[in-house]
Amino acid sequence: VSFDQDRAIYSEDDEAVSFFKVISGVVRTCRFLRDGRKLIDAFYAEGEMFGIEVGNLHKLTAEAASDCKLMSFRRGGLDTELHHDATLSSELFSYAMSCLNRAQEHALLLGRKCAVERLAVFLLSYSRRANPSVTIELEMTRQDIADFLGLTIETVSRSFTLLQKIKAIELTGPRCVRITDRQALLSLSR
Amino acid sequence: VSFDQDRAIYSEDDEAVSFFKVISGVVRTCRFLRDGRKLIDAFYAEGEMFGIEVGNLHKLTAEAASDCKLMSFRRGGLDTELHHDATLSSELFSYAMSCLNRAQEHALLLGRKCAVERLAVFLLSYSRRANPSVTIELEMTRQDIADFLGLTIETVSRSFTLLQKIKAIELTGPRCVRITDRQALLSLSR
């Protein structure tokens, strides 16, 4: 299945009939407050799965952060299978626990880290998942980064500038970053 | 096992040899940044389980938020059992997913809600788990609430005062709250 950038894949409280694997592009899952405030919970890149739920409803909204292609899986008998296939369900347990870990790390970032520190964490985690070359291509907008880090686009932009000023990164384009001092980012991030 | 208030039950990166069930009192799980900044991930009250991990190490620190009694379980063959007992592992999956949900809700709060809104959420969730009587007894300090909500004790205190001023709550003592306008709290919390 293909989705254009910013298309909704499913919405909060939609019935969870399928889950997905990313073939290409980036997907974001997010939540909203009634007045429109938004927080991106996670980005999913090539090869990652999302949309697995326990109840009948999706707890988050999923949107295409870039144009992307997905593999869709019928949820079907997953529930019943769960009670019989111990390997499957223990793998799902591991999967859920690793998501939990990521979410807890995210909470620590949102609750206790300042703007530059948040961006440092983001760039490090992003560089880890992208190919390990020096220059990384950000596949999402400043707005997406801001909504993930609990900031505004202006603050994100200023933080990029600041990281560049202290020579931790180099901006070769608005979406292109080279990490020039990984150690500096690391010490900001903990 | 008994723990006095503020005693560590286990620390981040400790070997995860046991997990626990709360018999009485309240436990908090938390993470730290190197400079001492702290975020409480969750509180666990009577009957709740904590300390279940996938790897060999605890990912969080657990401390007694009040004097408390715990039931300790050897982790033992849980790993091997996991691959054979489908019911157990699917239950663990559900457990992990509900923790994940809670963590995501927490992240939304930390990333996008202001101080009073955060306190409103906290009081509502706390009143849900405590007995449903009108007056609730907070079993933790302002510092704990602040570390959970990503605020300082002063801001928490001011938010209590503010909620009282708008007649959403009544403080019958520093640790005793009566919710007088649940609707007001609800509309702050979403």
Add this chain to the structure above:
DNA sequence: CGTCTCCTTGATTGAAATCAACTTAGGTGG
């Protein structure tokens, strides 16, 4: 009765949000 801890309140500072203007890059069509 004094001391200590926890909590509240006030004054000031500071980091990020908001408001506003400007720049750049990319895409489109003349």
Add this chain to the structure above:
DNA sequence: CCACCTAAGTTGATTTCAATCAAGGAGACG
């Protein structure tokens, strides 16, 4: 092919909310 248009990003000025600094009050306990 180039000029224009638009969306995305940056930068600056100001405001705002929460943090910090500081002082004082209330209850618990020896």
